[in-house]
Amino acid sequence: MHRWIFLGWSSSAFFASLVFVDQTSPLVGRLTGTAAACHDESDPDCLDFTATQFNSFYIVFYWVGGIVAMFSGFFIARYGVWLTSCLTAAFQFLGMFLFTLGPYLTSSSSAFALMLIGRLIFSIGLFCQMVLSHQIKSHWFFGKELAVAFALYNVSSRLGSIVALSAIGAIVEDVGLQRTLWITLAFGILSVIGSIVSGWIYKKHASTSIDAAVYVDSKGIGQFGFRKVLSLCREYWIITATVCFVYGPLLTTIADYPQYLSERYGYTEAAAGQITGIVPDIAICAPVFGIFIDKFGWRDIINTLSTGLLFLAVILPVAIGNLQPIVTVTLMGVAYSGIIVGLWGSIPLVVSPGDVGVAFGVALSLQSLATGLLLLVCGILLDQSDLEAAQRWEFFFILLASCGAAAWLLSGVSIFYDHKNPLRPLRMKHVVSVIKTKSNSFIHELTPLINGTDVRGTLKK
Structure with missing residues (x-):
């Protein structure tokens, strides 16, 4: 019972964090000064960020978070869950508070600097908390409802994105930029509370409810540094590489697909956003995959099918000129549902419990750095004004399809090595x-x- 209470608070924290993270998307007009309310001065708090400055919020979030995640597992192993939970909560609150204060500064450059620092500090707390939650779920739900636990946790982030994208735009139209930021800060307090409460639940009840072999091994790690990282098994590195090649195309498509729909099909900004939003909407069905995996196993097959669907989703716009956008977002949504359950839930099955925190930290770090790099490369590609729009988007999807093909190939390699293992960790129930x-x-x-x-x-x- 205690593990479900922990999961509830941890998922609530993740949900509130993603509301804060994704608020920048519907606020882009107010932050860049392009909204109608900025031109008619009905919102005097509008800022004047450039497109590069605005994109920096996302690049810093992923790259700083990726670096932090790399070392989070070692920190957790050395200082424990409770201290880490309190520190991550403090970093998240400080980051949100500084970000909220940005519009009060007199110049946009000063506001940008303060908000970027706030975003950076917040990413430190959030990514460390994500690694911590993954480690605890892997121990507490091991051999029970592991896939469902990962599904519910990841779905909470998708719900946070949906709430931010659907509600923040309406709120800012009514109350303006500054008050909207204070509202999201107040909502973000749930992330702080959830981080602290989930850590306290683990501290009080883990020793009596987690299997003794797992719990004892997770209380400390004698070997620190990159030697421990290099000692992780081959199967782990295959799964981690698959994660990197999967999340880059997924998150890049979600970020840039509205622009593609506007340029290629002439959709309005609102309609393009709604169509792209189908991807996280479908991903809410991830617990269905989790229930199936916990009941029957077959993680390796789910991973292969999901990466295959992702590859189809990004190659079909190139192969079929008049492809309906609903096909792409539907395929990607189903793929996303399987990926967030199958891939992340496979990591604790191929490493020992004492290495789970380090393993998740490294995987999350490499995934974030790879995603940030692909976003940067695709942004540069789409800014090439000497190419026609159709040609830019063709190269865009070919690049994403190359990553998707690599992920699909790696998932097949994972099946091969799992078949050679007599324990079949990915296949077995x-x-x-x-x-x-x-x-x-x-x-x-x-x-x-x-x-x-x-x-x-x-x-x-």
């Missing part, structure tokens, strides 16, 4: 995890309930 103790003097074979029997043994090395 219940997984046998080989857990090494800190001293490496024993190997504990932890087998969750298989056919109603709890099998647990200790093997000498």
